[in-house]
Amino acid sequence: MKHKKSDNFKTKSVSSSLVRFALDFEPEFATDELKQVAQLSLFDWFVVSIAGQAEPVSHIVRGQISSEGGNEDCTVIGATKRFPARASALANGTISHALDYDDTHFAYLGHPSVAIIPAAIAIGEKTNTKPEKFWNAVILGLEIVTRIGAWLGRDHHLTGYHSTATAGAFGATIASSKLLDLDEKATNYALGLVSSMASGVRAQFGTMAKPLHAGMAAANGVEAALFAQAGLISNPDALEAEHGFADTHTTQNRDTTKALNGLGEYWMLKEVLHKYHACCHGLHPALEALLQVREKNNLITTNIENVSIAVPPRYLKICHILSPNTGLEAKFSFRLSAAMVLNGQDTAALSTFSSNACKNPDLISLRDRVSVTPNTNLGETEAFVQVQTTNGEILSAKYDINRSLPYKFRKEKIMNKAFALLGESSALELWDLVAKGDPMEFYKVNKIGLN
Amino acid sequence: MKHKKSDNFKTKSVSSSLVRFALDFEPEFATDELKQVAQLSLFDWFVVSIAGQAEPVSHIVRGQISSEGGNEDCTVIGATKRFPARASALANGTISHALDYDDTHFAYLGHPSVAIIPAAIAIGEKTNTKPEKFWNAVILGLEIVTRIGAWLGRDHHLTGYHSTATAGAFGATIASSKLLDLDEKATNYALGLVSSMASGVRAQFGTMAKPLHAGMAAANGVEAALFAQAGLISNPDALEAEHGFADTHTTQNRDTTKALNGLGEYWMLKEVLHKYHACCHGLHPALEALLQVREKNNLITTNIENVSIAVPPRYLKICHILSPNTGLEAKFSFRLSAAMVLNGQDTAALSTFSSNACKNPDLISLRDRVSVTPNTNLGETEAFVQVQTTNGEILSAKYDINRSLPYKFRKEKIMNKAFALLGESSALELWDLVAKGDPMEFYKVNKIGLN
Numbered sequence: 001m002k003h004k005k006s007d008n009f010k011t012k013s014v015s016s017s018l019v020r021f022a023l024d025f026e027p028e029f030a031t032d033e034l035k036q037v038a039q040l041s042l043f044d045w046f047v048v049s050i051a052g053q054a055e056p057v058s059h060i061v062r063g064q065i066s067s068e069g070g071n072e073d074c075t076v077i078g079a080t081k082r083f084p085a086r087a088s089a090l091a092n093g094t095i096s097h098a099l100d101y102d103d104t105h106f107a108y109l110g111h112p113s114v115a116i117i118p119a120a121i122a123i124g125e126k127t128n129t130k131p132e133k134f135w136n137a138v139i140l141g142l143e144i145v146t147r148i149g150a151w152l153g154r155d156h157h158l159t160g161y162h163s164t165a166t167a168g169a170f171g172a173t174i175a176s177s178k179l180l181d182l183d184e185k186a187t188n189y190a191l192g193l194v195s196s197m198a199s200g201v202r203a204q205f206g207t208m209a210k211p212l213h214a215g216m217a218a219a220n221g222v223e224a225a226l227f228a229q230a231g232l233i234s235n236p237d238a239l240e241a242e243h244g245f246a247d248t249h250t251t252q253n254r255d256t257t258k259a260l261n262g263l264g265e266y267w268m269l270k271e272v273l274h275k276y277h278a279c280c281h282g283l284h285p286a287l288e289a290l291l292q293v294r295e296k297n298n299l300i301t302t303n304i305e306n307v308s309i310a311v312p313p314r315y316l317k318i319c320h321i322l323s324p325n326t327g328l329e330a331k332f333s334f335r336l337s338a339a340m341v342l343n344g345q346d347t348a349a350l351s352t353f354s355s356n357a358c359k360n361p362d363l364i365s366l367r368d369r370v371s372v373t374p375n376t377n378l379g380e381t382e383a384f385v386q387v388q389t390t391n392g393e394i395l396s397a398k399y400d401i402n403r404s405l406p407y408k409f410r411k412e413k414i415m416n417k418a419f420a421l422l423g424e425s426s427a428l429e430l431w432d433l434v435a436k437g438d439p440m441e442f443y444k445v446n447k448i449g450l451n
Numbered sequence: 452m453k454h455k456k457s458d459n460f461k462t463k464s465v466s467s468s469l470v471r472f473a474l475d476f477e478p479e480f481a482t483d484e485l486k487q488v489a490q491l492s493l494f495d496w497f498v499v500s501i502a503g504q505a506e507p508v509s510h511i512v513r514g515q516i517s518s519e520g521g522n523e524d525c526t527v528i529g530a531t532k533r534f535p536a537r538a539s540a541l542a543n544g545t546i547s548h549a550l551d552y553d554d555t556h557f558a559y560l561g562h563p564s565v566a567i568i569p570a571a572i573a574i575g576e577k578t579n580t581k582p583e584k585f586w587n588a589v590i591l592g593l594e595i596v597t598r599i600g601a602w603l604g605r606d607h608h609l610t611g612y613h614s615t616a617t618a619g620a621f622g623a624t625i626a627s628s629k630l631l632d633l634d635e636k637a638t639n640y641a642l643g644l645v646s647s648m649a650s651g652v653r654a655q656f657g658t659m660a661k662p663l664h665a666g667m668a669a670a671n672g673v674e675a676a677l678f679a680q681a682g683l684i685s686n687p688d689a690l691e692a693e694h695g696f697a698d699t700h701t702t703q704n705r706d707t708t709k710a711l712n713g714l715g716e717y718w719m720l721k722e723v724l725h726k727y728h729a730c731c732h733g734l735h736p737a738l739e740a741l742l743q744v745r746e747k748n749n750l751i752t753t754n755i756e757n758v759s760i761a762v763p764p765r766y767l768k769i770c771h772i773l774s775p776n777t778g779l780e781a782k783f784s785f786r787l788s789a790a791m792v793l794n795g796q797d798t799a800a801l802s803t804f805s806s807n808a809c810k811n812p813d814l815i816s817l818r819d820r821v822s823v824t825p826n827t828n829l830g831e832t833e834a835f836v837q838v839q840t841t842n843g844e845i846l847s848a849k850y851d852i853n854r855s856l857p858y859k860f861r862k863e864k865i866m867n868k869a870f871a872l873l874g875e876s877s878a879l880e881l882w883d884l885v886a887k888g889d890p891m892e893f894y895k896v897n898k899i900g901l902n
Contacts (some may be wrong), residue, residue: 060681067677068523068535082520086629160694165647193660196616197667199650203695209685212678216648226518227663234660243611244654248700345506 001282014093014151014259015239018144019187021263022174027136029264036407037270038138041103043434044274045096045113046415046445050430051350052098053078058210061215067152074122074442085122089172089222092118093215097164099350100211103274104281106381106402107258114142114214114274115168116175119178119221123179124439131437137178142308144268145171150268151259156250157202165213166249170239172221180229188236190228194220195238195245211263230412255335273381273401276413277347279331280319285383286311286334289399290341293387296395301343303389306369309334310384313374320372327353337365342387360447422448465602465710466690467691469595470638472714473625478587480715487858488721489589492554494885495725495865496547497896501881502801503549503870504529508659512545512666525573526894533894536573540623540673543569544666548615550801551662554725555732557832557853558709559600559614564721565665567621567626570672574630575890582888587631593720596622601719604664607701608653616664617700618649621690623672631680636837641679645671646689646696653672675778724832724852727864727869728798730769730782736834737762737785740850742791744838747848752794752813754840757820760785761835764825771823778805790817800871873899 012020051184052058062079065087072081074088077095082088096102097114105112120141124134149156149167157163173194173442196221200213228234235394238244246254286309293299311334319332330336330353337347343363345352357363378384381402387395418427426448433444464470503509513530523532525539528546533539547553548565556563575585600618601605608614616618624645628638634843648671651664679685689695697705728738737760744750756827762785770783781787781804788798794814796803808814829835838846869878877899884895 052866057683060678060683063681064674065680068521068537070519070535084521086519160699162647192658193656193663196613196651196655196660197663201648201689201695201699203686203692203698204643204647207643207685208683209647209689212644212683213647223515227511227515232508232511232659232663234658235654238652238654238660241654244652248652274468280634318659 013240014148014256015191015237016188017260017263017418018147018174018187019191021185022140022144022178023184023187025136025140025264027132030139033407034139034267035135037272038135038142039434039437040274040407040410040414041113041142041272042138042437043418043431044103045117045413046430046434047418047421047427048099048101049077049092049096050445050448051101052095055095055098057098057211058095060208061091061212065091073126074127077445078181079446083309085226086128086219086222087217089118089218090215092121093218094211097211097214101275101278103272105146105149105268105272107146107268108152108167108270109157109242110145110149110163110167111214112142112145112168112171112269115164115217115221116145116171118215118218119172120175120179121439122218122222123176123440124224125442127179129179129439133179134439135437137175138181140178141171142272143173143267144174144277146268147259147263150290151254151256152246153253153255153258154390155253160202161249162200162202162204162210162213165217166198168214168217169194169198169220169224172218173224176221176225177228177316180225182225182229185236188230189234190225192234192236192238193227194224195233196234197224198245228308270404271402274363274410274414276417277337278350279337279347282311282315282319283334283337284387285381285399285401287337287341287347288401289383289385290338290387292397292399293385294342299342299387299389299395301366303367303391304342304366305340305388307342307367308386308446309370309372310374310375310378311372312378312380313376314380316372316374323367324358326355326358328395330354330358334372335367335370336363338370339363342366348417410446430449461564461750464688464691465599465707466642466688467639468711468714469598470635470642473591473595473629474635474638474717476587476591478583480588481590484721485590485718485859486586488723489586489593490885490888491725491858491865492564492723493568493589494882495554496568497881497885498869498872498878499550499552499867500528500543500547501896501899502552503546506546506549508548508549508662511659511734512542512663516542521763524577526576526897528896530897536577536677537670537673539573540669541666543572544669545662548665550663550729552726552729553725556597556600556719556723558597558719558722559603559618560605560608561596561600561614561618562665563593563596563619563622563720565620566615566668566672567596569666569669570623571626571630572890572893573669573673574627574676576893578630580630580890582703585890586888588626590720591629592622592626593723594718595625596607597719598710598714602705602707603697603701604706604709606704610701611653612700613651613655613661615651615662616668617649619647619665619668620645620671620675623669624675627676628679631676633676634681636687637679640683640685641676643685643687643689644678644683645675647685648675649696703900706785721855722853723863725861727868728788728800729801729804730788733762733766733770734785734788736832736850736852737836738788738792738798739852739872740834740836740848741789741838743848743850744836744846745793748846750793750838750846751839752817754842755774755793755817755820756839756841757822758789758793758821759837760789760821761826762823762830763829763831763833764827765831767823767825773817774808776806777809781805781809785823786818786821787814789821790814793817797871
């Protein structure tokens with residue numbers, strides 16, 4: 001069976017077109033490739049959530065929902081009790097973004113999974129949803145958050161809005177509405193209503209409010225969909241109407257094709273990027289390039305004369321701490337993280353970025369042989385590295401993290417991350433649980449032992 | 452004892468100055484006049500909430516919070532059970548704005564009480580607050596929502612934001628923080644955090660999402676303050692920082708003096724306008740002017756030759772339905788509502804604006820003698836009316852609803868509204884309950900019988 005193509009969307013609004021698309025998209029239309037990407041994202045989401053469950057903000061958000069109590073419908077990471085759907089989405093969204101180690105989509109500079117998956121898990125569990133339908137809602141949510149985010153555009157981000165929170169709420173609404181079996185009218189009311197809820201400003205970056213934004217996005221999506229289910233009438237066009245969300249939250253540079261072109265044929269969610277290193281995303285292209293050089297040439301540190309890393313100029317202001325002293329500083333240091341990779345350290349592990357690492361003489365010696373230069377010809381997801389060996393050879397590699405990697409490679413990298421964060425046996429146990437895709441079994445995640 | 456003056460605010464940010472002011476403002480600084488205005492507002496708020504408790508959106512929001520359940524901490528209008536603080540604020544804010552019959556402040560084109568009072572009641576009840584402290588928090592919340600709203604300015608409204616929802620969330624945060632005894636640091640974190648939550652677009656006007664905005668404002672204030680109490684760290688300057696709320700949600704036309712001038716000396720909350728007629732606010736200046744003419748001259752309808760009403764031009768587009776057919780249309784008709792007032796009908800009663808009234812021959816005959824003309828010299832809260840009598844006399848009056856009326860007059864008008872909406876004995880019972888100002892007794896409001 002083939003899913004309807006997007007020709008019929010051309011004259012309609014972005015929101016009504018996306019709603020129609022979501023209503024028509026049935027589980028049997030999802031390809032194996034889409035399901036594989038969704039499964040990797042769900043697994044990666046659980047991995048970073050479990051790893052982040054003891055962060056201060058995770059304790060705070062669980063404390064807040066515990067002080068409210070409520071019907072024990074939905075699982076929360078790190079909690080023995082269950083909670084109402086909105087509370088569960090708020091907590092899980094926050095917890096999963098606490099480490100800032102979750103996935104990213106450059107089409108809208110946002111983190112898709114932390115907004116979509118907590119909403120889908122909450123409504124999925126509340127409504128006793130079967131796996132097939134659950135995967136379907138996750139796929140739709142991930143696709144629509146990306147398309148709405150790309151349509152709102154760079155201006156939305158540049159003005160100061162946090163796309164993870166704003167676009168995220170729209171995607172979470174679609175996932176929630178689909179799981180609630182809302183009809184077209186009600187889904188439009190849900191999307192209209194969340195146009196009054198979607199919020200979050202970038203001034204919060206670097207504080208606990210940033211991970212909370214992800215929780216808010218998920219919670220707003222859940223709440224809007226539940227209100228629409230209960231009959232609340234909003235302006236169904238509030239996303240695009242005069243004095244609506246797009247009108248107030250971005251410029252006229254909106255490109256409708258980014259939201260609607262190829263809908264159902266080409267899936268933007270496939271370009272999601274998972275983080276394989278426990279540090280600033282700006283370092284990742286260089287680290288991947290260095291990994292390539294190292295593995296291809298069986299390079300050992302004593303054979304390294306010097307290392308040169310070329311990156312887009314803006315990263316020199318973001319993550320170029322020359323001689324870091326703390327674990328946090330290490331996460332923003334091209335030179336030290338490069339030394340870690342070349343030294344064979346596991347940069348997927350949180351503990352690798354420690355103050356001890358900053359004092360390690362081997363790493364410092366290597367770090368001091370690394371230089372970083374700006375290069376305006378490189379895209380924001382690219383890096384070019386050159387390693388000069390002691391016998392005068394030049395080994396080089398260019399890497400772009402924004403390209404679709406084969407499933408096998410992605411899975412291997414994410415599994416390595418899971419091993420580093422949770423330990424091997426817990427990671428494998430989690431993989432099996434995620435593969436089932438059964439919201440009624442996700443509570444078991446809180447029984448998986450940490451190493 | 453005298454409260455500190457505002458001289459020390461001049462070099463600080465708006466948000467930190469307002470927080471400092473709120474922390475310093477102790478119950479003993481509140482004058483009798485401030486307490487009287489707060490008491491009228493609280494009474495008026497309860498009146499419209501009780502009257503609006505059976506509206507469809509009121510049922511929906513109570514249904515939503517009931518489906519979540521939770522600790523039975525706080526009263527909700529029209530519910531037998533109590534609910535967690537956020538849920539109570541969400542529901543009560545929505546219910547109180549359901550009829551659009553609550554108070555307004557023209558300094559920020561917003562409805563102050565529906566955002567502030569539900570938050571104060573929720574946290575007041577949850578924390579077993581004494582009356583003196585409760586009034587103090589209500590006064591602060593009402594003053595600060597007005598000042599932040601006036602500072603965000605007309606551009607905020609014109610862009611498409613709903614000030615009731617946005618400015619409302621900041622005021623609700625201050626009231627909640629004060630009741631929770633948050634210190635200066637935590638109050639700034641609460642205000643910073645709500646900068647990521649405050650939301651609501653004007654595209655929703657005319658739908659159920661508009662009253663929900665009031666509930667969202669109250670709920671966001673409650674949630675932000677509780678998060679700050681639990682130790683959540685936001686950007687404490689997120690209201691004014693780069694990529695913060697003001698930066699993203701309004702223009703550079705912000706006037707700091709509107710937020711800070713005369714703080715603690717002059718109280719803007721005193722200019723709050725209560726609605727005395729169950730119809731569009733745009734009609735009120737004309738109706739008050741006609742009431743004056745009628746009462747002063749003992750005018751009877753048979754002596755009226757014709758009536759001329761002059762209003763600011765924009766109202767001809769908002770509330771000038773020439774020959775209304777339904778109760779809702781009657782609420783937007785200068786001509787019919789003028790006929791009602793001149794005919795001695797009680798325009799404070801919801802039932803006066805009915806389809807029957809639209810068919811009443813006496814009212815129609817009078818309505819057809821009323822003409823409405825635009826006048827650019829009139830302010831947005833003014834009207835000028837002229838009544839020509841059958842013996843050739845011209846009786847005229849000009850009225851501006853935006854002026855401070857003596858307490859006695861305001862109380863009389865609000866009491867008349869309460870009589871019309873709740874019946875005399877219920878209204879008087881409610882007045883006594885409100886006068887106590889005891890959050891631990893507000894649950895009794897649900898025992899007051901409707902007539």
